[in-house]
Amino acid sequence: MTLRKLLLAATAAFLTVPFASNAICTGCTYAGPIIDDPAYLYHWEARVKYQYWYYNQQGQHTMRWNYADISGDTQSSCEYQLNSWAGSGAQVVEFCTRVRNF
Numbered sequence: 574m575t576l577r578k579l580l581l582a583a584t585a586a587f588l589t590v591p592f593a594s595n596a597i598c599t600g601c602t603y604a605g606p607i608i609d610d611p612a613y614l615y616h617w618e619a620r621v622k623y624q625y626w627y628y629n630q631q632g633q634h635t636m637r638w639n640y641a642d643i644s645g646d647t648q649s650s651c652e653y654q655l656n657s658w659a660g661s662g663a664q665v666v667e668f669c670t671r672v673r674n675f
Contacts (some may be wrong), residue, residue, distance in 0.1 A: 613640075613674075614673060614674055615671050615672065615674060616672055617646070617647065617650070617670065618642065618667075619652075619654070619655045619667055619668055619669045619670070620665075620666040621658045621659070621664060621665055621666060622638050622641075622656065623639055623640075623641065623658070623663040623664070624639075625663055630674065638664065641663070643658065645669070648669055651669040652669050655668070655669060668670050
């Protein structure tokens with residue numbers, strides 16, 4: 574066997590190893606690479622507080638703070654909702670943070 578044929582055979586064997594390793598499992602099919610960080614495992618959350626005015630039992634106009642939780646599938650959708658709340662006078666308690674779904 575010449576050196577050229579030997580190098581070609583070694584190269585061919587080296588290139589087929591990753592593909593052959595997928596066939597080691599009998600009855601298994603190759604489904605593609607494993608995605609370590611798929612987007613569907615996470616969502617985005619934020620929290621705002623806003624003033625809530627009401628009449629108490631004595632008929633007095635009273636204010637209290639309420640909290641609203643904001644949630645979105647993407648950071649941009651969360652920030653859009655957060656900006657809408659902030660534009661109406663709400664105070665941001667917690668900015669949009671990425672949270673893992675359980």
